[in-house]
Amino acid sequence: MIRFCLGVFLLLGVLLQNGCAMERTTAESSVVDSYATPDDELDFLDALERRRVVTNHDAIHALLMAAEPEAHEDLPTDYESRVNRARQRGWVKEDAELPPNESATVGMIAVAVCDMLEIKGGLTMRVFGPSPRYATRELIFRQILPRRTDNQSMTGLEFIDLLSRVQERMEVIRAQRAREAREVEEENRAATEVAPADEAT
Amino acid sequence: MSEMETMNWRTGGTWIACLLAGAVMFGAGVVPMDDNDDEAEAAPPAPVTVRDAGEVRDEVLRAAEALSAEARALAEPLEEGEQRRLQAVVMSVTGRAQWRPDAEAAWRNAEVDDVLDSGAMIRTGGRAGLILRVGKNATIQVDRNTRLTLPEIVQDGATLRTRAGIERGRADFKVDEIGLTNDFTVTTPSTTLAVRGTGFGMRYGGLDGTQVVAARTNEMASIELTYFLSRVTVLLSGAAISSDRQQNPVLAALFQTVGPPRAFTAALEDTDMVEDLAEAFERNPIADQRQVDVALASVQDTFDLPIFTQPPVDDGDDFLDSFDPSDPFAPDGGEELFTLLVGFICQQLTPIFESFETGLLNAELVSAVPEQFGQTFSNIMAICDASETYTESDWIGIFDQVINFCQSITKSPEQASLCVNIFGEALIEQFESGAFEQFIIDNLNFQ
Numbered sequence: 099m100i101r102f103c104l105g106v107f108l109l110l111g112v113l114l115q116n117g118c119a120m121e122r123t124t125a126e127s128s129v130v131d132s133y134a135t136p137d138d139e140l141d142f143l144d145a146l147e148r149r150r151v152v153t154n155h156d157a158i159h160a161l162l163m164a165a166e167p168e169a170h171e172d173l174p175t176d177y178e179s180r181v182n183r184a185r186q187r188g189w190v191k192e193d194a195e196l197p198p199n200e201s202a203t204v205g206m207i208a209v210a211v212c213d214m215l216e217i218k219g220g221l222t223m224r225v226f227g228p229s230p231r232y233a234t235r236e237l238i239f240r241q242i243l244p245r246r247t248d249n250q251s252m253t254g255l256e257f258i259d260l261l262s263r264v265q266e267r268m269e270v271i272r273a274q275r276a277r278e279a280r281e282v283e284e285e286n287r288a289a290t291e292v293a294p295a296d297e298a299t
Numbered sequence: 300m301s302e303m304e305t306m307n308w309r310t311g312g313t314w315i316a317c318l319l320a321g322a323v324m325f326g327a328g329v330v331p332m333d334d335n336d337d338e339a340e341a342a343p344p345a346p347v348t349v350r351d352a353g354e355v356r357d358e359v360l361r362a363a364e365a366l367s368a369e370a371r372a373l374a375e376p377l378e379e380g381e382q383r384r385l386q387a388v389v390m391s392v393t394g395r396a397q398w399r400p401d402a403e404a405a406w407r408n409a410e411v412d413d414v415l416d417s418g419a420m421i422r423t424g425g426r427a428g429l430i431l432r433v434g435k436n437a438t439i440q441v442d443r444n445t446r447l448t449l450p451e452i453v454q455d456g457a458t459l460r461t462r463a464g465i466e467r468g469r470a471d472f473k474v475d476e477i478g479l480t481n482d483f484t485v486t487t488p489s490t491t492l493a494v495r496g497t498g499f500g501m502r503y504g505g506l507d508g509t510q511v512v513a514a515r516t517n518e519m520a521s522i523e524l525t526y527f528l529s530r531v532t533v534l535l536s537g538a539a540i541s542s543d544r545q546q547n548p549v550l551a552a553l554f555q556t557v558g559p560p561r562a563f564t565a566a567l568e569d570t571d572m573v574e575d576l577a578e579a580f581e582r583n584p585i586a587d588q589r590q591v592d593v594a595l596a597s598v599q600d601t602f603d604l605p606i607f608t609q610p611p612v613d614d615g616d617d618f619l620d621s622f623d624p625s626d627p628f629a630p631d632g633g634e635e636l637f638t639l640l641v642g643f644i645c646q647q648l649t650p651i652f653e654s655f656e657t658g659l660l661n662a663e664l665v666s667a668v669p670e671q672f673g674q675t676f677s678n679i680m681a682i683c684d685a686s687e688t689y690t691e692s693d694w695i696g697i698f699d700q701v702i703n704f705c706q707s708i709t710k711s712p713e714q715a716s717l718c719v720n721i722f723g724e725a726l727i728e729q730f731e732s733g734a735f736e737q738f739i740i741d742n743l744n745f746q
Contacts, residue, residue, distance in 0.1 A: 139424045144446070259505045
């Protein structure tokens with residue numbers, strides 16, 4: 099029994115020591131290093147498709163381009179400012195360290211997607227905010243993402259697939275907004291047209 | 300009157316109506332309104348020549364006839380063996396979309412009326428789209444973040460052959476029937492889809508692989524989709540999806556709701572079951588001998604069934620529907636027998652095809668070896684090379700190839716059925732030569 103306990107303690111010790119040293123995959127470079135401007139979008143996508151992992155830099159650049167399609171000219175042009183913009187949008191925690199060429203987590207991407215699609219989530223997400231874990235679970239629930247955990251990484255092809263789904267849903271949201279605005283406008287117009295007649299009667 | 304001719308006459312009729320209306324207005328002296336009334340008063344209008352109504356009518360009819368003839372000529376088949384290259388035209392562009400003539404050329408921005416030859420590649424960005432008219436019979440709508448290739452757009456005799464490849468993203472297709480045979484194939488990195496004439500969407504991505512979806516223009520009509528290897532036919536409508544991972548859209552929806560059934564591997568966690576399985580798979584010489592007997596008997600039973608001697612059913616395509624190939628083999632390790640059967644066919648493919656060729660010529664179904672013969676051989680070889688362990692779907696896939704070949708070279712269901720029978724006889728010939736028995740003995744330890 100004593101030997102068993104000692105074994106368990108030793109194992110825990112080894113796990114603690116080595117577990118803390120576990121690192122994420124780091125690429126030599128990011129695609130955005132070569133194709134940084136919005137005009138390079140198509141070359142960026144082609145090169146990203148061939149990557150086995152999507153880096154933080156590539157993910158944030160692509161997500162910002164998708165999130166702010168009307169403001170491509172105002173998009174940040176270097177990694178620091180891109181991360182700052184991501185922090186402003188709540189995609190990345192203030193104290194989080196994100197090496198540019200390290201593989202992006204599904205959780206970080208999921209938080210950004212929830213922001214872009216205005217997904218409020220369930221009770222936990224509403225109370226504690228869009229954490230990577232619950233944002234990931236929310237996207238799985240909505241069938242935007244297949245079963246993944248928030249610490250996994252994505253391949254380039256998977257990321258582009260996800261991006262396409264998000265952009266498609268964003269278009270639906272935009273169309274709904276436009277329809278609602280049109281309906282409000284028509285109601286207002288109808289109200290103003292009816293008003294003089296009412297006064298006359 | 301064919302559908303195409305009907306369409307032409309409808310189109311011609313509309314054209315005649317428009318021209319006649321124009322002629323009536325012209326003949327009645329209707330002139331365009333002039334904003335400047337003073338000038339109109341100052342300069343009297345030029346005298347209008349009123350043409351004879353009969354003359355106008357003849358002219359209109361001649362023009363309509365010419366238009367109709369032109370449309371009909373487009374749907375005329377070429378001489379057998381004659382090929383004509385067709386092109387694709389960009390009809391509409393939204394956002395960032397580019398194309399290039401081949402893989403080596405530089406990308407150029409797509410513009411309306413750009414003409415693309417075979418081998419062209421197209422790519423689109425995040426908020427982009429592009430619509431192409433391809434050849435004589437197809438329209439392709441390229442979605443966002445998509446890369447698409449058009450390796451082949453040709454008219455080959457009476458066949459319009461188009462190959463489209465989705466390397467990434469989504470494209471919606473509309474393939475029309477214009478009186479010629481449609482050979483329209485869409486490939487993704489994991490799937491090949493043959494289209495006879497319908498509207499549908501297909502997408503390929505990293506998350507779910509290939510998915511066949513209802514075309515965006517198709518909100519209520521259904522799509523009938525037959526998977527080539529498994530012969531599974533599914534119907535899609537609205538937002539239903541059929542993918543190579545989950546072909547049945549109803550099951551796909553069910554799995555999305557309640558999750559898939561317990562996996563077989565999960566069942567293996569049960570220790571008792573593992574022991575049962577181990578016992579079931581345990582081999583001994585007696586079992587091996589029994590296996591040979593069962594295999595031979597099953598094959599004999601199978602071919603004693605009216606598979607190859609059955610009179611033709613409605614059409615050649617229903618040939619395999621008339622029997623259940625799994626039935627003679629169940630329940631004694633049916634899949635293993637399919638492994639044997641397909642393995643044998645793959646090993647003996649050359650002599651089987653030689654015998655098949657002789658049979659076709661003797662039956663005077665063909666006067667010379669058709670060009671599809673080699674392609675069918677290659678397609679079956681591809682099935683053989685696709686995996687090391689064969690299943691029922693490979694067996695069916697091989698016969699699908701033969702049926703397709705037979706349908707393409709014959710003119711009636713009876714002839715198609717006779718053609719398939721000849722293939723069956725060629726196969727039996729190899730069985731009877733003793734090659735199959737030897738093959739089973741040589742492959743007893745297959746897994």
